[in-house]
Amino acid sequence: MRKVLLLYNPLSGRRRGRRLADVQAAAAVLRSSGVAVSTSATQVAGDATGQVKQAIAEGCDAIFACGGDGTVSDVLQGLIGSDVALGVIPLGTANSLAHDIGLPLSPAGAAHAALTAKPQRIAVGRIEYLDFEGKPQARHFIVAVGIGVDAHLFYKLNPVLKRHLGMMAYYVKATRLWLTHRMENFDIEVSDGLPPRQAEVSQILAVRIQDFGGILRELAPGASLERDDLRVVLFHTRSRAAYLGYIIRGLLGKRWKIPGIELIDSCGVSCRPSADSQASKIFVEADGELLGGLPAQISVVPNAVSLLIPGA
Numbered sequence: 001m002r003k004v005l006l007l008y009n010p011l012s013g014r015r016r017g018r019r020l021a022d023v024q025a026a027a028a029v030l031r032s033s034g035v036a037v038s039t040s041a042t043q044v045a046g047d048a049t050g051q052v053k054q055a056i057a058e059g060c061d062a063i064f065a066c067g068g069d070g071t072v073s074d075v076l077q078g079l080i081g082s083d084v085a086l087g088v089i090p091l092g093t094a095n096s097l098a099h100d101i102g103l104p105l106s107p108a109g110a111a112h113a114a115l116t117a118k119p120q121r122i123a124v125g126r127i128e129y130l131d132f133e134g135k136p137q138a139r140h141f142i143v144a145v146g147i148g149v150d151a152h153l154f155y156k157l158n159p160v161l162k163r164h165l166g167m168m169a170y171y172v173k174a175t176r177l178w179l180t181h182r183m184e185n186f187d188i189e190v191s192d193g194l195p196p197r198q199a200e201v202s203q204i205l206a207v208r209i210q211d212f213g214g215i216l217r218e219l220a221p222g223a224s225l226e227r228d229d230l231r232v233v234l235f236h237t238r239s240r241a242a243y244l245g246y247i248i249r250g251l252l253g254k255r256w257k258i259p260g261i262e263l264i265d266s267c268g269v270s271c272r273p274s275a276d277s278q279a280s281k282i283f284v285e286a287d288g289e290l291l292g293g294l295p296a297q298i299s300v301v302p303n304a305v306s307l308l309i310p311g312a
Contacts, residue, residue: 001062001115003036005055006089007048007075008066010041019091022107023066026089029111042074052078060084062308064114066107068092069143073287076124076305080140085119085306094288096143099213100225101309119306123228125208126299129284131292141208141286142305144219145298147271148203148235148282149183149243183238184277186294190232191268200274203235203243206266206298217250220263225309228302232269234262269298 008023027037038055042048052063052075064087065075072088079086089110090098103110125141183202190197207220207230223231235243237260249256272295273279284291 001030001035001085003058003060004030004038004062004064004087005051005060006037006039006064006066007042007051007071008039008089008091009071009074022091023089026064026066026107026111029108030115033115035115042071047077048074049078056082056084062087062114062119064089066091069094069096069287070289072097073139073141073143073289076140076142079305080124080301081304083306085308087114087117087308094213096209096212096288100143100209100211101307103310113310114308117308117310120225120309121303122225122305122307123208123300123302124304125206125230125286126301127284127286127291127296128299129292129296130294137292139286139291140301140304142225142307143209143212143287144205144207145284145286146203146205147284147294147296148186148201150203150205150285182281184282185238185274186277186279186282187272187274188234189270190264190266191270192266199234199236201234201236202238203233204269204271204298205233206230206269207233217253219250221255222263222265225307229265229267229300230269230298232264232266234264236260236262267300271296271298 006023006027008019010019023039027039030037040051055063062085063075065072066089069092088098088103089107090103090105095105103113125145126138127141127145128138131137185200185202188199188201188204205220207223208225210218210224212219220231220233239260242258242260245258246261279294282294284293284296
């Protein structure tokens, strides 16, 4: 690395009061090794594409997302198809990508790891969906896409509680939804086989990473950034016991088969409301950010971005 930009979201994560100090700590480590470093706060909520494109035009060979998975996702959008590397300084709530690639969770530690990391070319996912104004949109993802109950969690999650309670806010809200939420079925079509396979589900997860950290661990066993497809979890059930069993399976690190829940490999899944579903209550999220609703199309973009991975 010769010239890098550290982009940070001043409003994300639990350490907002220390955000600039954390970013400067990472920058100091990089500068001490002769790297030219500039820092900047993200200017548009949910979209750092313009800032990333400008940094690329100015000769940066790496862009660091300083924040959580949402900040990484924002930076990712501007890097698709370029040779400029994506680095991560984990300052968010979950930091799932950082857990998966083995990054230290301290700003200085992550910066030190980046100095010896090698850029590895990886595939990313892509989700096409309708935003909350009913307009078609598309976004790339590097961790996971969820449609159904998990996206409803982000719809209901109070951002103030998330900042103050961190992952505990997720767990409390998820428990409440498990107890009270009326799950809606929707239709999917998996396009890998001939003929395409159709099914009805209450939840779909399309996952790229192996280790989410926290209690989830392996949310989708077999998923990996080294693969050029998605590990897809299909919930063919609305049983609360099945949902709970699947989470307990991950908590204990087991490979139990849960009735009504299926894992498949796929490069493409389309999702649309069922005839009897309330489409307005079926949401789409990507990398922990609420996006919109159905219909949606999930696909894979091979060789999409260079990610700085320690030990790669």
